[in-house]
Amino acid sequence: MGTRWLANFLGSSIGSKVTVAVSGLVLFGFVLGHLAGNLLVFRGKGALNDYAEFLAHQPGLVWTVRAVLLVALLAHVSMAIRLQLRNRAARPQPYARNATVQASLASRQMLLSGLLVLAYIVYHLLHFTVGATDHAAFEQVEQVVRNGATVQRHDVYRMVVTGFGHVPVAAAYVVANALLAWHLSHGVSSLFQTLGIDDPRYLSWIRRGGIGLAAVIGAGFISIPLCVQLGLIA
Amino acid sequence: MRLTLHVWRQANSAARGGMVTYQLDDVSPDESFLEMLDKLNEQLIERGEEPVAFDHDCREGICGSCSLMIDGIAHGPDAATTTCQLHMRRFRDGAEIYIEPWRAKAFPVLRDLITDRSAFDRVIQAGGYVSVNTGSAPDANAVPVPKADADAAMDAAACIGCGACVATCKNASAMLFVGAKLAHLARLPQGQAERRMRAKRMVEQMDAEGFGACTNQLECEAVCPKEIRVSVIAAMNRDFLRSSVF
Known part of the structure; x- marks a missing residue:
């Protein structure tokens, strides 16, 4: 027993790749769940605020998920950067004439898209989780009558509408989620290959499904700021 | 065919290399890529210059000796083809061709286009x-x-x-x-x-x-x-x- 096997595994090229893949899968799972929750905005104010209130009353669940996500994010970013440094060191002298036969632009710019998405996550947390960018909008409450008594709860719906009412903010979210979709268009199918899941019976499903899911996620997230700007959510 | 070749020249593994440009005339479209390089080397030897060093052995596409990054693509533009099986008819007359060795830290250049694999x-x-x-x-x-x-x-x-x-x-x-x-x-x-x-x-x-x-x-x-x-x-x-x- 001991931890040497783990250090050896994490230090190896494939171990690092598997870490990026597994942490990426965790983050991808969260993104899917987060999208499903966000899309409640289309069912109206009540549905979104009910969901927000439900989460607010589950601190154990919320903080567990946050802790898992933080670990996954740190592992994903640190291992990806380490791999990238290793990969750059593996070719100290570049080619005078370089060509690309079939590698997609997304696959070649994963570090760039990933770091931009990371910067967006920081902004997004400051905006909607901490409320540091627009405190007044963040503090909005809604009065609801429950069992004959009036209670106050966080008005997430109005916070979203106020936030996305600013054109530059909505534009930033559109661009950031397009980048997320671009990142996932390579990342989702790539993680299956790294984990060795590539049976010919479903390989084309994985490759097409990865791009399809990335497009659905991008379109889903982008639809919210877009609909606020178009006045479809008010 | 008349070709302009940009070839990586490097005297040894410690030397600094660089791209050198050569003009080559009378290349037959039926020649293989390596035969074209043989022709270049004959001219270099006649002029008293060092021929370009490159790896080759069977010239039948089965030994794995030949290499070459041709216009940025390993073994050149044909799919499922080694450099020795690549023919000059694949290039147009008057083409400029960049020829470089494999580039990797693990494959140091020994001389010109030869790397240590x-x-x-x-x-x-x-x-x-x-x-x-x-x-x-x-x-x-x-x-x-x-x-x-x-x-x-x-x-x-x-x-x-x-x-x-x-x-x-x-x-x-x-x-x-x-x-x-x-x-x-x-x-x-x-x-x-x-x-x-x-x-x-x-x-x-x-x-x-x-x-x-x-x-x-x-x-x-x-x-x-x-x-x-x-x-x-x-x-x-x-x-x-x-x-x-x-």
């Missing part, structure tokens, strides 16, 4: 074998091998170890090569006893040689003269995971 040999020495005395050839039906496994093993065993996968990979990763060498033994009964240890040792040696890590861009698959598929990389990942974690 012994890193591959050391990866094989780390575990790419079956360490039992096989004796004389047994009856073909003594050890049953399912047809699908025999085919997959043969496909992987087609790897000639030329290094085009490393050369073309944006990360100079050797995972297609190592995956192929693992897959051709892992699919056969004779390879089972050492299967996990082999994966672990060969991957460790691959890492120690300074190759990069695969980012699943499939460039290697596109240029491999033997059309090795990236499924061998997925298989390697599975075997490495089993040997390291499970």
Whole structure:
């Protein structure tokens, strides 16, 4: 027993790749769940605020998920950067004439898209989780009558509408989620290959499904700021 | 045909190299790429200059000696073709062609277009074998091998170890090569006893040689003269995971 096997595994090229893949899968799972929750905005104010209130009353669940996500994010970013440094060191002298036969632009710019998405996550947390960018909008409450008594709860719906009412903010979210979709268009199918899941019976499903899911996620997230700007959510 | 060639010249592994431009006339479209370089070298020798050093051996596309990054593509523009099997009719008259050696930290340039690919040999020495005395050839039906496994093993065993996968990979990763060498033994009964240890040792040696890590861009698959598929990389990942974690 001991931890040497783990250090050896994490230090190896494939171990690092598997870490990026597994942490990426965790983050991808969260993104899917987060999208499903966000899309409640289309069912109206009540549905979104009910969901927000439900989460607010589950601190154990919320903080567990946050802790898992933080670990996954740190592992994903640190291992990806380490791999990238290793990969750059593996070719100290570049080619005078370089060509690309079939590698997609997304696959070649994963570090760039990933770091931009990371910067967006920081902004997004400051905006909607901490409320540091627009405190007044963040503090909005809604009065609801429950069992004959009036209670106050966080008005997430109005916070979203106020936030996305600013054109530059909505534009930033559109661009950031397009980048997320671009990142996932390579990342989702790539993680299956790294984990060795590539049976010919479903390989084309994985490759097409990865791009399809990335497009659905991008379109889903982008639809919210877009609909606020178009006045479809008010 | 009249060609303008930009060729990497480097006196030895310690020297600084650079691209040198040559004009070459009277190239026949029926010549192979290496025959075209032979013609260039004859002219250089006649002029009293050092000929361009490049690796070659069988010139039949089966030995894995020839290399060359041609206009940024390993083994040139034809799919499933080694440089020696590439013909000049593939280029237009008056073309400018960039010719460079494989570029990877693990493949240092020895001279001009020749690189030291012994890193591959050391990866094989780390575990790419079956360490039992096989004796004389047994009856073909003594050890049953399912047809699908025999085919997959043969496909992987087609790897000639030329290094085009490393050369073309944006990360100079050797995972297609190592995956192929693992897959051709892992699919056969004779390879089972050492299967996990082999994966672990060969991957460790691959890492120690300074190759990069695969980012699943499939460039290697596109240029491999033997059309090795990236499924061998997925298989390697599975075997490495089993040997390291499970």
